[in-house]
Amino acid sequence: MPETITATREITLGEAVREALAEEMRRDSRVFVMGEDVAQAGTAFKVLSGMVDEFGSDRVLDTPISEAGFTGIAVGAAMTGMRPVVDIMFGDFVGLTMDQMVNQAAKVHYMSGGKWKVPMVMRATLGATRRSAAQHSQSLHAWFCHIPGLKVVLPSTPYDAKGLLKSAIRDENPVVFYEDKMMFRFKGPVPAEEYTIPLGVADIKREGSDITIVATSSMVHVALSAAKLLEEEDISAEVIDPRTLWPLDEKTLIDSAKKTSRVIVMDEGYGRYGAAAEIAAVIAEGAFFDLEAPVKRLCAMHVPIPFSPPLEDATVPTEKTVFEAARALLGGK
Amino acid sequence: MAISVVMPALELAQETGKILSWIKNEGDSITKGEPIVEIETDKITFEVEAPGDGVLAGIRSHAGEDVPVGQTIAWIVAPGEAPPAEAETAAPAARTMTATVAPVAEAPKARPAATAPEPATKVSPKAKRLAKELGVDLSRVRGTGPDGAITSEDVEAAAKAPAPAPQESTALSAIARLMAERTAQSWTTAPHFFLTRELDAGALVDARERLGKAAVTHTDLLVALVARVLLKHPKMNASWTGSGIQLHPQVNISVAMAVTDGVVGAVIPNAATASIQDIAALRKELTERARSGHLRPQDVTGGTFTISNLGMYGIDAFTAIITPPQAAILAVGRIADRVVPVDGKPGIRPMLTMTLSSDHRVVDGAQAALFLNDLAEAIREPGNVL
Numbered sequence: 001m002p003e004t005i006t007a008t009r010e011i012t013l014g015e016a017v018r019e020a021l022a023e024e025m026r027r028d029s030r031v032f033v034m035g036e037d038v039a040q041a042g043t044a045f046k047v048l049s050g051m052v053d054e055f056g057s058d059r060v061l062d063t064p065i066s067e068a069g070f071t072g073i074a075v076g077a078a079m080t081g082m083r084p085v086v087d088i089m090f091g092d093f094v095g096l097t098m099d100q101m102v103n104q105a106a107k108v109h110y111m112s113g114g115k116w117k118v119p120m121v122m123r124a125t126l127g128a129t130r131r132s133a134a135q136h137s138q139s140l141h142a143w144f145c146h147i148p149g150l151k152v153v154l155p156s157t158p159y160d161a162k163g164l165l166k167s168a169i170r171d172e173n174p175v176v177f178y179e180d181k182m183m184f185r186f187k188g189p190v191p192a193e194e195y196t197i198p199l200g201v202a203d204i205k206r207e208g209s210d211i212t213i214v215a216t217s218s219m220v221h222v223a224l225s226a227a228k229l230l231e232e233e234d235i236s237a238e239v240i241d242p243r244t245l246w247p248l249d250e251k252t253l254i255d256s257a258k259k260t261s262r263v264i265v266m267d268e269g270y271g272r273y274g275a276a277a278e279i280a281a282v283i284a285e286g287a288f289f290d291l292e293a294p295v296k297r298l299c300a301m302h303v304p305i306p307f308s309p310p311l312e313d314a315t316v317p318t319e320k321t322v323f324e325a326a327r328a329l330l331g332g333k
Numbered sequence: 334m335a336i337s338v339v340m341p342a343l344e345l346a347q348e349t350g351k352i353l354s355w356i357k358n359e360g361d362s363i364t365k366g367e368p369i370v371e372i373e374t375d376k377i378t379f380e381v382e383a384p385g386d387g388v389l390a391g392i393r394s395h396a397g398e399d400v401p402v403g404q405t406i407a408w409i410v411a412p413g414e415a416p417p418a419e420a421e422t423a424a425p426a427a428r429t430m431t432a433t434v435a436p437v438a439e440a441p442k443a444r445p446a447a448t449a450p451e452p453a454t455k456v457s458p459k460a461k462r463l464a465k466e467l468g469v470d471l472s473r474v475r476g477t478g479p480d481g482a483i484t485s486e487d488v489e490a491a492a493k494a495p496a497p498a499p500q501e502s503t504a505l506s507a508i509a510r511l512m513a514e515r516t517a518q519s520w521t522t523a524p525h526f527f528l529t530r531e532l533d534a535g536a537l538v539d540a541r542e543r544l545g546k547a548a549v550t551h552t553d554l555l556v557a558l559v560a561r562v563l564l565k566h567p568k569m570n571a572s573w574t575g576s577g578i579q580l581h582p583q584v585n586i587s588v589a590m591a592v593t594d595g596v597v598g599a600v601i602p603n604a605a606t607a608s609i610q611d612i613a614a615l616r617k618e619l620t621e622r623a624r625s626g627h628l629r630p631q632d633v634t635g636g637t638f639t640i641s642n643l644g645m646y647g648i649d650a651f652t653a654i655i656t657p658p659q660a661a662i663l664a665v666g667r668i669a670d671r672v673v674p675v676d677g678k679p680g681i682r683p684m685l686t687m688t689l690s691s692d693h694r695v696v697d698g699a700q701a702a703l704f705l706n707d708l709a710e711a712i713r714e715p716g717n718v719l
Binding site: 328 | 457458459460461462477478479482484485
C-alpha cells in the first residue's frame with residue numbers, strides 16, 4: 001500500500017534532506033557534515049543553505065577538493081565514535097572515494113571482528129538531463145550495491161528522502177545515499193512531525209494488476225506518468241520503488257511480479273551489470289513460474305552521457321519508452 | 334574390452350528405435366547371440382542379440398525411450414570392468430548389432446540422427462505451469478502474448494473451452510507414427526502424378542483358376558507380372574537420391590499389408606525371377622507374420638516398387654502415396670463385372686482399374702505410361718510372361 005501521508009505541508013526534496021540532517025544534528029551532537037562547498041555555499045545545489053548558521057563551521061565543514069581525503073577522514077571519525085555525513089557533490093566523483101568506501105568503510109566492522117563500526121553516510125547525486133556532460137551526469141550507484149558491507153539508498157520523494165536519510169544517519173553501517181540532482185526542487189507532502197522510514201522496505205507507489213514497473217529514484221516519476229498513459233489503454237500498472245537497493249525488499253518485488261506476471265525494471269544507471277539487472281534477476285529467480293514474459297530492463301543508454309541536450313535526453317528512459325515496453329510485454333494488447 | 338550395444342539400423346530410412354524392454358538386466362552374464370533387449374523399430378519389433386560374451390552394464394536407454402540409430406544403449410564388459418564413460422557413443426552403428434542383420438549392412442550410415450528442431454511456439458513460464466496444472470494440451474492453444482507466445486490467459490481460455498475432440502491416442506505406435514511421417518514426407522516432397530488404366534482382367538482371372546484358386550491370389554499374379562515388366566522399365570524401379578536417380582538392379586516388390594496400426598510393405602525379393610508358386614508361398618507367409626505381428630526386419634526392407642491392392646475392400650479405384658525412397662506405387666482396385674463393348678456389342682467382362690503413382694523427379698508421364706501399357710499387355714496375356 002502506498003504510505004498514507006497526512007501532512008498538508010509540501011516541501012522540496014532538497015528541503016527534506018536539509019530537515020533530516022538538521023533534525024539529526026540537533027538530536028545527536030556526533031552528527032556532522034563535511035564536503036566541498038557545504039558551508040558557505042550550502043552545496044552547489046543549495047541543499048544545505050543556512051546549515052552552517054545554525055550548527056557552525058565545526059559541524060558543517062568545508063573541505064578542499066579532496067574526496068579521497070575527506071572520505072577517509074569520515075571513515076576514521078566514524079570508527080572513533082562520530083557520525084559523519086559526507087557530501088559528494090556530483091556522484092561521478094565517487095571514483096576517488098572507492099578505496100575508502102570499498103576497502104575501509106565496508107570492511108572495518110568485519111576485519112575488526114565487530115570491534116569497530118563505521119556509522120557514516122555518504123550523500124551523492126545521480127541523474128542526467130542537467131546538461132552537465134559526461135563527467136557530471138552519471139548514475140553510478142550500482143558500484144556500491146556490489147560491495148558487501150555497504151547500504152545503498154535511492155529516495156524518490158521528499159517524504160522518503162527525509163525518513164530514509166534519518167534512518168541512514170542512525171544506522172550503524174556505512175550508507176551511500178543517492179539524490180537525483182534534478183529532483184531537489186521536486187515538491188511533495190512531508191509531515192512536520194518526526195518520522196523515519198526503515199531501510200529495506202519497498203514502497204508500492206501505485207497499485208495495479210496487469211504489469212509491475214519497478215523504478216528507482218527519479219525513474220519512479222517516469223513510471224507513474226507511464227502508468228497514467230497505460231491506464232487510458234485499460235492497462236493497470238503497479239509501480240514499486242525499492243527505495244533501498246541494499247538491503248533489497250525482495251519479497252515485495254517478487255509478490256508483485258507474481259501478481260501481475262509482467263515486469264519492467266527502470267533505473268537511471270547503466271543496464272549492463274546494473275541495479276536493474278540485479279532486480280530483474282531477483283524477480284526471475286523468485287517468480288519465474290508466474291511470469292508471462294521476460295523481465296524487461298529500461299536503463300540509461302550504454303554511452304557516456306552527451307552534453308548535447310537532444311542527445312542527452314535520448315539516453316534516459318521516458319514515459320513513452322515505458323508505455324511502449326509495457327504494451328509489448330502485454331502482447332500489444 | 335567393452336563392447337557397445339547400439340540401436341541397430343534395420344531399415345533404410347530408420348532414424349530412431351524404441352526400447353520396448355530389457356530382456357537382460359545390468360549385471361547379468363550373457364553369451365554372444367543371446368537376446369538382450371527388445372526394440373521396436375519403424376515397422377517391427379525385434380530382439381537384439383548380444384554382440385559378444387560378458388556382463389551387461391551401463392544401460393543408458395530405458396524402456397519407452399526413442400534412441401537414434403547408432404547410439405550406444407548399453408555395454409557388454411568383462412566381469413568387474415566398468416562401462417566406458419560418454420565417449421564412443423557416436424560410433425557408427427554397423428560395428429556390432431547390424432552385422433547380425435544381413436539386409437542392413439548397406440544401409441547409409443551417415444544419416445543424421447535427428448532432423449533440425451522446428452521453431453517452437455513460445456510459452457510463458459506461467460502458462461506452462463498452468464497448462465500442467467489444468468491438463469491443457471499446449472499444442473491446441475493459440476498464443477496472444479508477445480511474438481505469439483502462449484500466456485496463462487490463453488491456457489485458461491483453452492481450459493474453459495470445450496475439448497475440440499475426444500482425446501485421440503497420444504502415444505502412437507511406431508508403425509502409426511512412421512506411417513504419418515513417411516506419407517507426409519512423401520506427399521509433400523515427392524511430386525506425384527497419377528496414370529489410370531481400366532483393363533479386362535479376364536485372362537488374369539483365368540490364370541488364377543488354372544494355377545489353383547487356393548494357392549495363388551490375384552495379388553500374387555500381379556506381383557509376378559509387375560516385377561517382370563519392371564525389368565524392361567528400370568526407371569520405374571528406382572529411387573530419387575536428392576541429387577540424382579538411382580536404379581535398382583534387383584526387383585523387390587513391396588506388397589502393402591494392413592496391420593493393427595497401419596500398413597507395412599512386406600517384400601518379395603527378386604520377384605522378377607521367382608516363380609509364381611514361390612511368390613505365392615512367400616506372400617502367404619508374410620501375410621501371416623504381418624497378422625501376428627512377427628514381421629522380421631528383412632521382411633520389410635529393400636522394396637523397390639509397391640503394389641497396394643484394395644480390391645478385397647470393394648474399392649474400384651484409388652490413388653496411392655509413394656513409399657519413399659521408391660519411385661512408384663501401383664494402386665489396384667477390385668475386379669468387377671462391367672458392361673463393356675465386346676466385338677462391337679455390349680458384353681459383360683471382369684474389369685480392373687489400376688492407378689500408377691509416380692515420382693516425377695524420377696520418371697515422366699510418357700515413361701510411366703509405357704510401363705503401364707506393357708503391364709496392361711502382360712495382364713491381358715499373362716501366359717506370355719509367366
